[in-house]
Amino acid sequence: MVNETKYINCRITPPEIEVARPDGGFDVEITALCDLFLDGTTPDMGYDYCLSVIVPYGEKAEDLTVYDKDIQLTAPATWSIDKPHFEDNRICWHVSNGGKLAKGETLTLNIRQIVCNEMPGDVTVMVSCFALVRTGNEAVCIQDVCSLSLCKTFRPLIIDFSARCVDGNVTDMDTEGFTSPEQLRALCTSAVIIRPYGVDPPSPPTPVKMKDVMVSWQTCHAAVLELSHGGTLSGDKGMQKITVPENVSDIELTAYSPQKTFSDKRKASI
Numbered sequence: 001m002v003n004e005t006k007y008i009n010c011r012i013t014p015p016e017i018e019v020a021r022p023d024g025g026f027d028v029e030i031t032a033l034c035d036l037f038l039d040g041t042t043p044d045m046g047y048d049y050c051l052s053v054i055v056p057y058g059e060k061a062e063d064l065t066v067y068d069k070d071i072q073l074t075a076p077a078t079w080s081i082d083k084p085h086f087e088d089n090r091i092c093w094h095v096s097n098g099g100k101l102a103k104g105e106t107l108t109l110n111i112r113q114i115v116c117n118e119m120p121g122d123v124t125v126m127v128s129c130f131a132l133v134r135t136g137n138e139a140v141c142i143q144d145v146c147s148l149s150l151c152k153t154f155r156p157l158i159i160d161f162s163a164r165c166v167d168g169n170v171t172d173m174d175t176e177g178f179t180s181p182e183q184l185r186a187l188c189t190s191a192v193i194i195r196p197y198g199v200d201p202p203s204p205p206t207p208v209k210m211k212d213v214m215v216s217w218q219t220c221h222a223a224v225l226e227l228s229h230g231g232t233l234s235g236d237k238g239m240q241k242i243t244v245p246e247n248v249s250d251i252e253l254t255a256y257s258p259q260k261t262f263s264d265k266r267k268a269s270i
Helices: 181-187
Strands: 008-013 016-018 024-032 050-056 072-074 085-087 090-096 106-114 121-135 138-153 157-165 209-220 224-227 237-245 250-256 263-269
Touching (some): 008 121, 024 121, 090 106, 209 224
Antiparallel strands (some): 008 024, 085 090
C-alpha cells in the first residue's frame, strides 16, 4: 500500500446542517489529483477498488443521525452504490464506476433524508479512496483518506428588533480649525504639504451629518449579528447606541449561524 502523497481532495457543501430536522442533506465532492482506476479487485485481499463514505450515527453530539435507515446516498447514473453497511455506529457506502476517476474530475455524492439528532456539535465524515494508480508500466494500489467536518447547528431566530433615533444628536463629523489642546499639539508632528505656486488646494470634503440611533434586539441561536448600518452586535439580547448617516431611515439586522449557512433577517424603521 502506498500513501506518500494525496490522491483526492474532498469538500462538504454546505458546511452546516440544521439540528432536529427530518429532511437534512449535504453533498460530498471528491476530486481526483491523478487518474484513479477503480476497475477490478485487489489480488491479495479481494477488495473491490472503490470510493467510500462513512458517517457516524447515534444520539451524541459527534453523531449525525438517529434514524440511520432513512438516510440515502445518491451518485451520478454511471456510478454504482453498494448497499450501505451498518457497523460500530457507522454507516458506510462503497461507490464505484468500474472504470476510473480522471485527474481533475470531481464526483459529487448527495446524502439526503438525514434525520439529524438534537445535539449540536461537529460531525466527522470520512471519505476513503481505494484504487490503482499507474506509475510508468506498473499499477500501484493506493489508499487515501479525507476527514471532513460538518457542523450541526440550530437555525438562528430574531425574536425582536427595534430602532429609535436619539433626539437632538445630529452632528457634523468634520470640523474646521483646532478645537482642543490635543489637536494643537498634533500640529507639531503633522506633515506639511507644499503645493506649486498657483495651484488651488483641493476643496474640503463636505461634512457628513450623522445621528445616534438606539437599537434593541433579542435573538436565539445566533452566532453572528450584523447590521446594515452601524456594525455588529453581540449577545442574545441587548440595547446599543450606534451612529449612522442622517439620511438612513431604516436598519436591517441579520442573524447568522456559525458558518453563515442559515440566517434570519428583520428590518426596523427609525
